[in-house]
Amino acid sequence: MMKKIIILSIALFSISAISCNKFLDEKPASFYTPENYYKSYQQAQNAVNGIYAFTRDFYAAVGLYEEDAMLMLENPTGQAKSDINQSNNNANLRNLAMQTTDLYFNVWWRSSYKGINAANLAIQNIPLISSSIVTDVQKNQLLGQAKFLRAWFYFNLVREFGDVPLVTEPTTSATGLQIPRTATKDVYEKLIVPDLLAAEKSGLPFSDNTGKVAIGAVKSLLAKVYETMAGFPLQQKDKLPLAKQEALDVINSGKYTLYQNYDQFRDAANDNKMENIFMVQFAPAIAGNPMFSFTLPSFSFISNGQQEIGTLLPEDTFFASYSASDKRKQEKQFFFSHAPNFSTGVDVQFKNGQHIYKFWDDVAQASGQYSGKCFPIIRLSDIMLLYAEAQNEADGTADANSYSYINAIRARANLAPLTGLSQDQFRQAVWRERNHELCFENITWFDMVRTRMVYDTKNDAFVPMVGYTFPGNNTAKFQAKHYLFPIPQAEIDANPKLTQNLGY
Structure with a gap:
């Protein structure tokens, strides 16, 4: 297994391949x-x-x-x-x-x-x-x-x-x-x-676990580009078949697999592999990821000196929009509401309710350093849902693959499979799944502007922006x-x- 390679500015660092037993080295280079x-x-x-x-x-x-x-x-x-x-x-x-x-x-x-x-x-x-x-x-x-x-x-x-x-x-x-x-x-x-x-x-290569661009990332981004061109403002509907074909190439490649559980999502050992198709690279002491710190409840003292800022947390009605049986809603899956004080072990109930657990990092929490977890830009779940949406829009009804892909993501979340939906029902089911699965990964806003629809979390419906x-x-x-x-x-x-x- 290869270690991920941190990508650094050529004016500051030179990059060399590293073995699985050697951490990332900072090496000043001449300009x-x-x-x-x-x-x-x-x-x-x-x-x-x-x-x-x-x-x-x-x-x-x-x-x-x-x-x-x-x-x-x-x-x-x-x-x-x-x-x-x-x-x-x-x-x-x-x-x-x-x-x-x-x-x-x-x-x-x-x-x-x-x-x-x-x-x-x-x-x-x-x-x-x-x-x-x-x-x-x-x-x-x-x-x-x-x-x-x-x-x-x-x-x-x-x-x-x-x-x-x-x-x-x-x-x-x-x-x-x-x-x-x-x-x-x-x-x-x-x-x-x-x-x-x-x-x-x-x-x-089709995949690359060092963090460099691979064909899987190229095809995935091309699928996202075509899907966006089919939406607003261009509305080039002829791009939908192209979007679904590029997505299908990635899904059928066998190079990427869904996480079996959400602990695998949080594990830095899985960066640049499994469900991750393209990520922004981070590493402690060289280029740390602040998202763990930003999503920790402010002044909660649940980490070992890590800054606890509380900059980003879920709005109440968004959290409530998850089904009661949705595993992502359960404690310490995508969100959490309490944790032990790092020093005393006494449970701390967060004053503002739910906070984001997606970016939790055990190593950073224990060390107090910035997280080395890479940030996901494209995941397989995104591409599977993209295929389902593009196919439903292009053909007027969802096919077996579309149901298979959305139901695989729902099964991981402990949700019942979907079947027999109309085109509009399936469309909204995919949008809802994208909101719930890909939240806080810089995807929701782009979905909103290409569809010009927003998730009305109070009423669990999609309405014009x-x-x-x-x-x-x-x-x-x-x-x-x-x-x-x-x-x-x-x-x-x-x-x-x-x-x-x-x-x-």
Whole structure:
């Protein structure tokens, strides 16, 4: 069994393969420029490794009040609340009162373009290396990783901000670009889809438990892209058969398996394998994952010195929306309401009720260090549910595979199998399962904007986003402008060719 490889910026670290008995080493490396770089396979690999580094920016602590850019995609779902009220960035999202200067918009925009710039640099220069130094097979695999990552960054950008500048050449600065926005449709058709189709033919292995991009991840992302293109705003329904075929290729590959239980989800030993198709890489003392700390109840003293912040926890009606028999609702499955004081062993009942147990980390809890658990971006359960939805939409009724996939996920949750549903009943069953299974993994918001529907947790129904009011918050009412986030004001100030999204 191979250890996962932590991906670090080439300006700071070099990456080398590690054995299963050796932990991740931090190795400072000299700074490279395009003029003295790309002279060996290791340098080319480091260039690609440097792209991965930017994937962590969205899941790492930022700001002054223990904030995390991933919260941009959780707070406005109506399914999240907080133990604390320190951050305007979080409060504005929960109140749907976003400001163009809010921190998270800058992080998603700037880090995405930094990652894109790093990918552009690798994509431009790797083909120029002599084939006597780096073989064509190696080049294609490196380019496949770079193109996947570039497509992933752009896929996030168009879903979050709509039309964005399309940059395909390296620039001297990843921010302050002096070019106008490109239509969302063109970003998909000119870059995202072509990059993924190229990556699909790059010769990468189908799976890779080191954390690097593999064909399974490429096909999974392509399925998600096609599914999104079939939804709003493009509504290209002809993409549904393509989405279900890419998803089916992943499911039938035999390279990925569902977790048998939720303890396996939390076990860092299962990172980059089993159900995990693509993850953002973390490791203690090198690049720690703050999600465990962010989801611990504030000042509960249930860990060994770990910061206990309570930034993200389930809204009451969302927790109540799980069936009473749903295993995910049971104590210490997806959520928990009490735990022993770390020092005394006395049980602590959390003052705000349920908190998220999904990101619990036994090692971090005992050591007090940041968690080394990788963050899931694509899981097999996501792709199985995606197939079920795409097939039902494309063919007008669910097939045997669709029922098999959703029922496998339901069986793990101790729920009865579904059968004999109409197209709309099955559609809503899949949406409900996606909300309950993939919650707090930065998926729900994207499902909302592609369907323009929101899970009304009070009434266990799906209703149009526009006009929906969050449970317990009469001021948070969706408007059409909320389908997109505002373009960061700092970017508009730096680039006069940028325009702001309507309503901001």
